[in-house]
Amino acid sequence: MTNATITLTVDGRQIETRPGQTILEATEAAGVYVPRLCWMKGLLPFGSCRVCTVRVNGRPQAACTQPVAPGMVIENDTEELRALRRDLIDMLFVEGNHFCMFCEKSGNCELQALAYRFGIAAPGYPFLFPQRALDASHPGIFLDRNRCVLCARCVRASRELDGKTVFGFAGRGAGRRIAVNGEDLAHTDAEATDRAVAACPTGSLLVKRIGYAVPVGRRRYDQEPIGSDIEPAAAGR
Amino acid sequence: MAKPRVATASLCGCFGCHMSLLDIDDRILQLVELVDFDRCPIDDIKEITGPVDIGLIEGGCCNEENVKVLQEFRRHCKVLVSVGDCAINGGVPALRNLVPLRECYEEAYLRGPSVDNPSGRIPDDEEIPLLLDRVVPCHEVVRIDHFLPGCPPSADTLWAALTALLAGRAPELPYELVKYD
Numbered sequence: 001m002t003n004a005t006i007t008l009t010v011d012g013r014q015i016e017t018r019p020g021q022t023i024l025e026a027t028e029a030a031g032v033y034v035p036r037l038c039w040m041k042g043l044l045p046f047g048s049c050r051v052c053t054v055r056v057n058g059r060p061q062a063a064c065t066q067p068v069a070p071g072m073v074i075e076n077d078t079e080e081l082r083a084l085r086r087d088l089i090d091m092l093f094v095e096g097n098h099f100c101m102f103c104e105k106s107g108n109c110e111l112q113a114l115a116y117r118f119g120i121a122a123p124g125y126p127f128l129f130p131q132r133a134l135d136a137s138h139p140g141i142f143l144d145r146n147r148c149v150l151c152a153r154c155v156r157a158s159r160e161l162d163g164k165t166v167f168g169f170a171g172r173g174a175g176r177r178i179a180v181n182g183e184d185l186a187h188t189d190a191e192a193t194d195r196a197v198a199a200c201p202t203g204s205l206l207v208k209r210i211g212y213a214v215p216v217g218r219r220r221y222d223q224e225p226i227g228s229d230i231e232p233a234a235a236g237r
Numbered sequence: 238m239a240k241p242r243v244a245t246a247s248l249c250g251c252f253g254c255h256m257s258l259l260d261i262d263d264r265i266l267q268l269v270e271l272v273d274f275d276r277c278p279i280d281d282i283k284e285i286t287g288p289v290d291i292g293l294i295e296g297g298c299c300n301e302e303n304v305k306v307l308q309e310f311r312r313h314c315k316v317l318v319s320v321g322d323c324a325i326n327g328g329v330p331a332l333r334n335l336v337p338l339r340e341c342y343e344e345a346y347l348r349g350p351s352v353d354n355p356s357g358r359i360p361d362d363e364e365i366p367l368l369l370d371r372v373v374p375c376h377e378v379v380r381i382d383h384f385l386p387g388c389p390p391s392a393d394t395l396w397a398a399l400t401a402l403l404a405g406r407a408p409e410l411p412y413e414l415v416k417y418d
């Protein structure tokens with residue numbers, strides 16, 4: 001049934017999709033932006049951040065992992081889901097150490113861009129100020145766990161795109177952290193050109209000696225909210 | 238009719254937010270037409286003199302004096318605004334929250350590369366405000382009505398917010414004016 005289409009409804013609008021697509025891919029193809037953080041084009045979906053949560057026939061589901069099915073009734077841009085996503089982003093900010101004011105990724109960071117899009121002017125939760133280890137050992141790459149949101153994009157990109165296994169997770173629960181396949185990053189086969197480094201949505205993995213290359217005002221999310229490339233008409237929310 | 242009164246203070250900040258306020262250029266002439274300034278580093282009034290309509294707070298709280306000033310502002314200001322990242326999330330000074338307080342003191346007064354302190358003592362004069370164990374955002378100390386992020390918030394952001402507040406509206410800023418850097 002490769003040519004068959006599947007019809008489903010998103011926020012009251014009917015869209016045609018293909019079997020095998022996820023809700024996230026299908027809605028994106030129809031010009032509907034479902035916010036996402038751990039999902040990245042070209043990587044297997046991971047389903048960890050839950051920023052892409054939609055309601056499918058009333059039940060919360062991760063749009064990035066859930067395949068489409070005929071007749072699905074999907075809620076995406078509702079007050080409830082906007083609040084949920086906003087809270088998730090808010091929590092990621094307070095449970096790490098995100099000093100945007102001097103971060104080289106600022107303006108191009110997906111975490112920050114989601115906070116901007118959701119209109120977060122101040123945190124809704126108390127800051128935890130956790131102790132997280134830096135790794136500046138590598139000549140070309142900087143790993144700052146203070147900014148890590150545990151999305152596993154580096155883990156997956158290293159494995160799936162670079163054919164390496166530089167990154168992985170260690171620890172559980174609140175102690176979970178990104179680990180490298182060696183004593184430190186310098187003792188791995190990581191290279192600054194690895195797709196894994198570019199895959200990081202935050203400033204947790206950065207290529208050294210690039211710094212603040214793009215001036216303020218011209219960075220990726222300075223003028224247009226994240227997702228506006230998918231839904232040109234709704235830019236500005 | 239009396240003009241609305243505005244008070245401002247820099248707590249644990251770098252005065253960058255105040256510099257950004259001065260950066261509104263010739264709109265500063267409109268501003269002095271529109272409001273009267275109460276306590277503010279620019280006019281050097283040291284204590285709030287009476288009821289204030291809009292209080293602008295730069296910087297978070299890193300010591301007991303910051304907390305007292307913030308509480309004074311909350312008591313006197315109808316509307317209190319956290320201006321800038323330091324007020325909202327501690328900002329750069331909050332980097333010290335990752336270091337034990339004793340180590341901060343020792344680095345500043347005993348071990349730092351430029352320190353010359355033969356007495357080997359950490360100053361404890363009562364004139365010097367005691368540090369809090371960690372830098373805290375203002376809204377964890379008193380109720381804050383509005384937040385203007387940015388390091389600093391741009392002059393346009395401050396102007397847009399101030400004019401909205403003076404018109405009795407909540408500052409609803411366009412996307413490109415809400416930034417964390």
Ligand code: SF4
Nearest residue numbers: 148149151152154200
């Ligand atoms: S280092 Fe970056 S890509 Fe890797 S898990 Fe952390 S935030 Fe995600």
Ligand code: FES
Nearest residue numbers: 047049050052064
């Ligand atoms: S984008 Fe779907 S769970 Fe993270």
